[in-house]
Amino acid sequence: MTSSALARRIGQSILVLFITFTVAFFLLSALPSDGVMARYGAPALGLSQAEIAGIREEMGIDKPILVQFITTLGGFLTGNFGTSVQTGTAVSTMVAENLPHTLALATTSVGLAVIIALIVAYLATVPGLGFIGTFFRSLPSLLVSLPGFWLAILLLQFFSFRLGWVSAINPGAIEGLILPTLTLVVPMAAPLIQVLIRSIDEVNQLSFVQVVRAKGASEAWIFWRNVLRNAILPALTMLGLLFGELVGGAVVTETVFGRAGLGNMTVQAVSNRDTPVLLAVVVIAATAYIIINLIVDLLYPVLDVRLRRKVK
Template identity: 60%
Template sequence: MWSYVLRRLGQALLVLFVAFTATFFLLHYLPGDSVIARYGSPQLGLSSAEVAEIRASIGADQPVWTQFWLALTGFLTGDLGFSTQTGASVSSMLAAALPATAALTLTSFLLAVVLAFTIAFTSTFSPFAWLRRVTRALPPLFISIPVFWLAIVLIQVFSFQLGLVPVIGASDLQALILPSLAISVPIAAPLAQILVSSIDEVRSQPFVSVVRAKGASNNWLLWRNVLGNALLPALTIAGLLFGELIAGAVVTETIFGRSGIGRMTEQAVANRDMPVLQAIVVLSAATFVLINLIVDLLYPVLDPRLRKKVRA
């Protein structure tokens, strides 16, 4: 068991290193850089010698491998560098933005899970055939709704027309409602789709008719027999969907004017703020890797058939 966890952690570190390296070189070789973006504007009236001086002061004139080495050792020792745009330290910027985004993504994820399960249960176990048909059509519909469009529609309807959620002066909780709803819908869709098909699949297995022949009710069947078997594929998808959450945060934070990692990403991209981008990519990769590690460790908990393999 522990050797399995250690092996997986080793793989995770490798993934992080690759993500770091790929980001670094991609950003480095893209045309234009953060110094030009910040100081290159003719309105600032800086001469090219002065710009080169600024470049030298932040080490941007050094050979690429030296820069890579400095950035890597910096990351390893916890020094994420300074934003070219604002001059603030990247770690303090992340620390300020992280809690809001964490709250947003977590709420969205929980909402997505609730939504997905509601759709899945209704479309498989509801006694009404018409309701089963209607809910079965929801996942394909949901997955084709773009987040930015949904976000705008939600603001339009709930804030401006119905006035249910204030746009200005909202409490922290109120401010969470619409953005997390916007993110959760497209995340719930694939999750619900997978759940529906795996519940269908489990229900067609012979052991289900054996349980029914014992006199089980539909509820008994769903909660005590079908669900435990149907969760595994959904869990895999849930881990992979985490990437969607981050993408969703970029869009919704911008549209709803929330501060957070998503907003920070949007601005850093606009300004070619490389130290910030580098840190955000590594942070997202780390979270993604961690979540999927947890998912992998959950498999044997849910399915006894996988326990032996893990132990071996």
């Protein structure tokens, strides 16, 4: 990718991020209720309308919508995500506390999904395995049909409550990643396997593969050294798209397992109509999605020499 193409791609990413922020801000602002009423409007608190109006004024919610938009945008550009209506804590502090947990879950899930996808795709496409290859070819269709919340509950019931292998209450750092990671791996690995198998089948029909096989190379050598490198690009594209689904998967997974993270924080923010927190989560998720797909674009020329261009 040339420097001008890279600059253009980064500019497009910034534009997409701005549009995402704008749409999310105005949609959240258009909700019929807000966090102030959800937090302070209960009759049991005994606050008058004047006191609630004072809270709105202190938080800047009483200002015209365009003023709020410009103020919020300026805050995001400087790292100030505002204040949580529900807890009164700076949203940036909440993000800093919860983001590492979600990043750890996302990293382990993506890594394990890639490993499983490569192994299953190899066993499904290597010649001579008979019914074993047929089984692994049909496996993605089964995995992709499993609902995430059902799988999470099933894993929790079986491995924690019945077998007692993994603690469900106050697990350790590593132990607490096992079941949530397995929950996210299944829906991520399934489409990766499907794309890999289809791409590998196409590459296996090319003449250069037949030439390498005719020279006596083993099937493992052909797969890992010749076929996979030419079949990996569609799967890499799919991996970038699947990363965008991690936030949605984390919401279900972290809620079921009671795990701290952006997903659990999102659930609490939705329940409390905490719009500053929701807006921060949307922007963070969009930023991560854009960065991952930019990295994928940059990897294309590395993996496929046909896409390389000389930088002038």
